[in-house]
Amino acid sequence: MKVKLVYFAWVRERLDKPEEELDLPETVVTVADLLAHLKTLGEEYETALQHENVIRVAINQEHAEHDEPIAGAREIGIFPPMTGG
Amino acid sequence: MTMSLTPTIRVQSEDFDLQKEVDKLTAGRTDIGAVVTFSGLCRDEGGALSALELEHYPGMAEAEMRRIAELAIERFSLQGLTAIHRYGKIAPGENIVLVIAASPHRQAAFDGANFVMDFLKTSAPFWKKEHAASGEARGWVPAKDADDSARDRWSKITESPARGG
Numbered sequence: 680m681k682v683k684l685v686y687f688a689w690v691r692e693r694l695d696k697p698e699e700e701l702d703l704p705e706t707v708v709t710v711a712d713l714l715a716h717l718k719t720l721g722e723e724y725e726t727a728l729q730h731e732n733v734i735r736v737a738i739n740q741e742h743a744e745h746d747e748p749i750a751g752a753r754e755i756g757i758f759p760p761m762t763g764g
Numbered sequence: 765m766t767m768s769l770t771p772t773i774r775v776q777s778e779d780f781d782l783q784k785e786v787d788k789l790t791a792g793r794t795d796i797g798a799v800v801t802f803s804g805l806c807r808d809e810g811g812a813l814s815a816l817e818l819e820h821y822p823g824m825a826e827a828e829m830r831r832i833a834e835l836a837i838e839r840f841s842l843q844g845l846t847a848i849h850r851y852g853k854i855a856p857g858e859n860i861v862l863v864i865a866a867s868p869h870r871q872a873a874f875d876g877a878n879f880v881m882d883f884l885k886t887s888a889p890f891w892k893k894e895h896a897a898s899g900e901a902r903g904w905v906p907a908k909d910a911d912d913s914a915r916d917r918w919s920k921i922t923e924s925p926a927r928g929g
Contacts, residue, residue, distance in 0.1 A: 688819055688891035689904050733907075740824035742887065756821055756889070760907030763818065763849060763890025764804055764861050764881055 687758035693727035711745040771833035771845040777852040789844045800873040808856035821889035832883040840876040
């Protein structure tokens with residue numbers, strides 16, 4: 680499955696890129712699977728995603744829990760807890 | 765039955781004018797009895813900061829603010845709601861965020877603005893980075909548990925009946 684990944688704040692900085700397009704293996708079913716898969720892609724991913732429980736994910740620009748399936752996702756946002764307002 | 769109402773939602777780099785936004789919300793209306801305006805400003809933390817840099821997720825930021833605004837309109841039967849959030853580099857003393865809630869009586873307007881801010885802080889995709897007085901980037905502002913608690917109290921409060929203003 681081809682999907683566009685977009686990164687923000689310190690996740691973006693640690694990966695040193697704002698976005699990328701990835702072809703995900705079929706074994707990646709949920710958000711948690713995706714994060715685990717990304718961590719195998721290199722040291723920078725391991726560093727950026729090491730505190731997995733604080734990482735927030737949005738599927739097609741809507742917040743998603745880590746146990747949610749990513750089927751149908753065109754764009755997946757990965758970012759730290761929000762600090763606006 | 766309440767009339768469906770479209771909130772005004774904007775994500776922008778430029779500043780906003782509180783009075784202008786209030787005027788826009790109340791123009792031509794004679795049914796509004798209460799307008800609560802909240803504005804959030806950039807602090808210098810005792811001289812330590814020269815700026816906050818706000819990053820956002822374009823598209824999702826607006827969508828999430830709209831979702832929160834619509835929840836508030838329904839929950840507090842608001843007559844009008846404006847939410848504006850800035851992004852980019854913001855100097856101490858400058859505006860960051862504006863929420864205006866209008867209702868027939870004061871309690872709903874206070875609660876509506878409060879509710880929108882509590883949810884906006886924890887679920888609208890914005891991130892703050894601090895710039896030190898020296899000009900160097902100091903790092904990202906950590907999320908506060910207190911903000912989660914502020915949001916969660918809304919699920920404990922039972923629907924309050926409309927009260928006189």
